Amino acid sequence: MAYIYKAGVVGGGTMGSGIAYVISYSGIPVVLKEIDEERAQKAYETIKSLYESRVQKGRITEDEAERRLALVEVTSSYEPFSDVDIVIEAVFEDLETKIRVFQELENYVPEHTIFATNTSALSITAMASATKRPDKVIGMHFFYPAPVMKLVEVIPALQTSEETVQTVIEFSESLSKIPIRVEECPGFLVNRILMAYMNEAAWALLEGEATAQEIDNAAREFGWPMGPFTLIDELGVDVGVKVAHILHEGYGERMKPAPILDVLIKEGRFGKKAGAGVYDYGKGVRPIEEIAEEMRKELGIQKRNSFDYNRLMIAMINEAILVLQEKVSSARDIDLGMLAGTGFPQAKGGGPLMYADIIGLDEVLRMSLEFEKIYGWRFHPSYLLKKYVDAGWLGKKTGKGFFEHV
Ligand SMILES: NC(=O)c1ccc[n+]([C@@H]2O[C@H](COP(=O)([O-])OP(=O)(O)OC[C@H]3O[C@@H](n4cnc5c(N)ncnc54)[C@H](O)[C@@H]3O)[C@@H](O)[C@H]2O)c1
Known part of the structure; x- marks a missing residue:
């Protein structure tokens, strides 16, 4: 050295x-x-x-x-x-x-x-x-x-x-x-895992499950310093959309960006710096929920009514598990990265893999399968998650999951 x-x-x-x-x-x-x-x-x-x-x-x-x-x-x-x-x-x-x-x-x-x-x-x-x-x-x-x-x-x-x-x-x-x-892969670690979560939020908004504010509120209740839409407005919608497309190119269907973000780009809503993004910061733009409604009609998307915040967290957890499965990084570094890079709530374990251990890997698998039925293939559980469940390594309750619990 x-x-x-x-x-x-x-x-x-x-x-x-x-x-x-x-x-x-x-x-x-x-x-x-x-x-x-x-x-x-x-x-x-x-x-x-x-x-x-x-x-x-x-x-x-x-x-x-x-x-x-x-x-x-x-x-x-x-x-x-x-x-x-x-x-x-x-x-x-x-x-x-x-x-x-x-x-x-x-x-x-x-x-x-x-x-x-x-x-x-x-x-x-x-x-x-x-x-x-x-x-x-x-x-x-x-x-x-x-x-x-x-x-x-x-x-x-x-x-x-x-x-x-x-x-x-x-x-x-x-x-x-x-x-x-982090081994080299599109989005590296933090942007890759974070974008899986942010994109899921954008799909939920497009599908009319909840308003942007309701989704952001749910994220804050979970313990995040800010919700996904406030975050993308802070970072720049243009920057976020660019990353989203790079991930789509790299990983295919699973990371297909919710098209609502592209509309924001077309309308010059680049985020806080531009006076409007998902939210309006004085530019006088129409509410994003109106755009979502229009797009649902255009694309033939059925409006859904019930919103479950777990949808976002399971998307994040599953991407983190894929990162582990691909040996892009270790469980410790995945959680450390999400804690230091995104402010993953300490009270929820400080990282997606520890959080998965806390709620139970059998529960993560159950929710993934349930979401797969509703939202499709991108929630298909990874073989690594299934192996952990098969081994009975369910997380905190069994003393072993992605981490050891003594
Ligand atoms: N801004 C972010 O949030 C962020 C975060 C992480 C990584 N990055 C990455 O960091 C890099 C820089 O981003 P930035 O936001 O600082 O860009 P920037 O546009 O603010 O700065 C780039 C600077 O490089 C200078 N430059 C260009 N060619 C040069 C050369 N041949 N010799 C010397 N200087 C040269 C330019 O004059 C400019 O000042 C990019 O690869 C970006 O993707 C950016």
Whole structure:
């Protein structure tokens, strides 16, 4: 395992400047590259203001802030990258741009330097293949806002060496982050599991089972910090829909996005930032339930009346079980990811697999089969769930499920 003495960041936008701040805050020198001097300076100002707000909140002294800020260098060239041990790229979400950055970097950095990408959905394996150091390319997926969100998904490409994985896990820990290991798959871990839940909420809305507000209220009653529709408005409906389509492409029918979200895009309802999304934030748009009614007529969808919030949670649990079944991640990391990445309610076990253990895996299976009868194939239970039930590993009540209960 290698030690990181100095890091590089390429791209100083929303994520890159936050990541450079996090690195310097941990006492590690960091150089950030932008396209030109003006943008580099802008990124520096963003980092500086992050430190200023820490000082204002009384978290660190002015002296400490100055010392840590002094670890940040901004630039428009790759020259200062000659002694970095890791580079995290956070440029636009475009495969060609990212590959170009890594190929350019190879002319400046030492041979041992790790190339980490903060991509949300692009192929890390394809990036690795395009470099002369595929064993040193890895995903390091920070969450927004990077200075606040503790989670980092560490995603090896097919070619990534174990040493690179371990170095990046240790490095993430040295940044006071919580790294979880995730094998590369569409949506990685958190977005994949969360989207299964959000999409189910959108189907329930489209089918007229409940209003957006009623569904959000049910989620809050369950213990979530906010409901799925408030969340998508906060994150950006455009961002959410893009992820939904990537997952559909990757997993097929099970992840087919509820078409109601596409209508929001057509109507420019991109979320809170646009003044309207699922909800109206002063733009004066029609209620989403009206759109749902129209769409039901158009698509010949029967209105349903009874809403069961378990529908959303079972969709989430089943996706989490599939992640485990595919060995994308461990049970511990799945729950940790959902806790740190989405705020899964602590009172409900702090993660979907622990929650499944609490309600009983036989009960999860029963509900899945019941929902499959009503909503179709996407609720078809995984073979892993059936095996656990066959083994009598039903969760808390039998002392063993996805976790051991003593
Ligand atoms: N914003 C989020 O919530 C979020 C969360 C997780 C991951 N991501 C991912 O992080 C990456 C960056 O996203 P963002 O929201 O910070 O984008 P952004 O548009 O805010 O920033 C991208 C920056 O990269 C710079 N850039 C582009 N090409 C460059 C080059 N060759 N050299 C140096 N700088 C270059 C641009 O000038 C821009 O400032 C994307 O891959 C995105 O998918 C974003």
